[in-house]
Amino acid sequence: MTAKWWDVDHFIFEEYKTRTSSLGIYRILFAAYVLTYLPRHLWIPSFPDSFFDPPIGPTVFSAGFPRAPFFYTVNGLAIVAAVCLLFGYRTRVASTSFALLLLLCNCWAYSFGKIDHDIPLIFIPLMMQFAGWGNGHSVDAKRHAAEGGSTRKPPIGLCRLWR
Amino acid sequence: MWNDGNHSQKSQPPRIRSWPEMLKVKSAIRLLFAAVILWQFPQYMIRAKYGEPYPALSMPDFSGTLADRDGNIRFRAVQCKVLFEDGRLAWVSPHCLLSQAPDSHRSVIMAHMFSPPPDNPDQVPLHSLKARLIPGRILGHIHGQQKDLDPQTRAWLKRRLQVLYPSEVLKVVTFVWYEEVFNVNQVPPVATQEPVGTREVRFE
Numbered sequence: 001m002t003a004k005w006w007d008v009d010h011f012i013f014e015e016y017k018t019r020t021s022s023l024g025i026y027r028i029l030f031a032a033y034v035l036t037y038l039p040r041h042l043w044i045p046s047f048p049d050s051f052f053d054p055p056i057g058p059t060v061f062s063a064g065f066p067r068a069p070f071f072y073t074v075n076g077l078a079i080v081a082a083v084c085l086l087f088g089y090r091t092r093v094a095s096t097s098f099a100l101l102l103l104l105c106n107c108w109a110y111s112f113g114k115i116d117h118d119i120p121l122i123f124i125p126l127m128m129q130f131a132g133w134g135n136g137h138s139v140d141a142k143r144h145a146a147e148g149g150s151t152r153k154p155p156i157g158l159c160r161l162w163r
Numbered sequence: 164m165w166n167d168g169n170h171s172q173k174s175q176p177p178r179i180r181s182w183p184e185m186l187k188v189k190s191a192i193r194l195l196f197a198a199v200i201l202w203q204f205p206q207y208m209i210r211a212k213y214g215e216p217y218p219a220l221s222m223p224d225f226s227g228t229l230a231d232r233d234g235n236i237r238f239r240a241v242q243c244k245v246l247f248e249d250g251r252l253a254w255v256s257p258h259c260l261l262s263q264a265p266d267s268h269r270s271v272i273m274a275h276m277f278s279p280p281p282d283n284p285d286q287v288p289l290h291s292l293k294a295r296l297i298p299g300r301i302l303g304h305i306h307g308q309q310k311d312l313d314p315q316t317r318a319w320l321k322r323r324l325q326v327l328y329p330s331e332v333l334k335v336v337t338f339v340w341y342e343e344v345f346n347v348n349q350v351p352p353v354a355t356q357e358p359v360g361t362r363e364v365r366f367e
Contacts, residue, residue, distance in 0.1 A: 113303070
């Protein structure tokens with residue numbers, strides 16, 4: 001029993017040893033990809049509210065879609081957050097903001113009855129900010145002189161649980 | 164040992180956690196992992212009763228297409244037949260009609276909005292407490308069950324077809340639903356089409 005617990009602890013705390021610089025490169029690649037992906041939800045207002053068919057989630061409390069300025073604003077902010085991620089500027093705030101803004105728009109996009117398989121795009125920045133992906137190759141690292149420091153393994157392990 | 168990664172190695176010495184503090188942090192992390200695993204069960208129950216939730220910890224299923232006992236694989240498909248005032252006829256694919264929406268959404272939107280009308284639609288009280296609490300869910304259900312298209316959808320359909328055929332006057336739009344059936348037991352595989360039903364929308 002003890003050995004099994006040790007295995008679980010090993011998976012959580014030791015399995016995913018990663019260098020700060022590697023996570024930094026991953027952050028840059030992630031941000032570069034999402035910048036090709038955005039803006040994403042500007043098509044939603046071209047459909048009337050009668051097309052509204054939300055899944056179980058926050059949009060069930062609404063009776064229709066927000067208007068176009070909402071999606072332009074949220075996408076604009078998400079692009080700003082992704083640029084901050086690219087350069088590693090205020091990485092924690094940028095990661096959380098990007099994840100929440102994308103989630104907000106996706107909730108409406110999936111209120112047509114179809115849910116896509118892109119939830120990792122939200123989950124990854126939320127977890128990786130705790131793993132320290134802003135500590136390498138970033139403005140933050142230069143500001144705090146933290147480059148070369150260690151990373152946190154548990155959030156990377158948590159990403160591994162995602163399916 | 165798990166190490167905090169934010170400490171500056173040049174400007175200040177790393178903060179060393181006490182054992183009780185480290186155990187507390189480790190326990191919290193273990194609990195977080197356990198919560199992610201345990202949350203899968205209620206999520207599967209929600210999915211079974213109400214359909215896919217969003218956001219969710221696990222991604223939606225790929226439903227796939229199984230072959231029946233006779234080796235038939237069935238795909239539901241639709242074409243949109245448009246009749247104009249001058250008697251001319253045009254066929255519009257769902258991809259053309261819903262080109263504003265992403266490719267992955269089109270068949271779901273078509274099925275929800277333009278399926279053949281049900282024989283016995285569910286009666287959903289619009290002024291019930293449930294309808295007031297979760298209007299989106301109820302309206303979505305009503306729109307999927309309607310015998311005649313609601314005015315908003317009709318207006319959208321008219322606008323959309325006027326964009327596609329700007330010089331024509333619209334008369335009738337018929338959504339023709341059918342099943343593409345592929346029999347994989349025969350060599351070479353045989354493909355046939357079986358009608359499922361239609362929905363007609365008149366603009367006269």
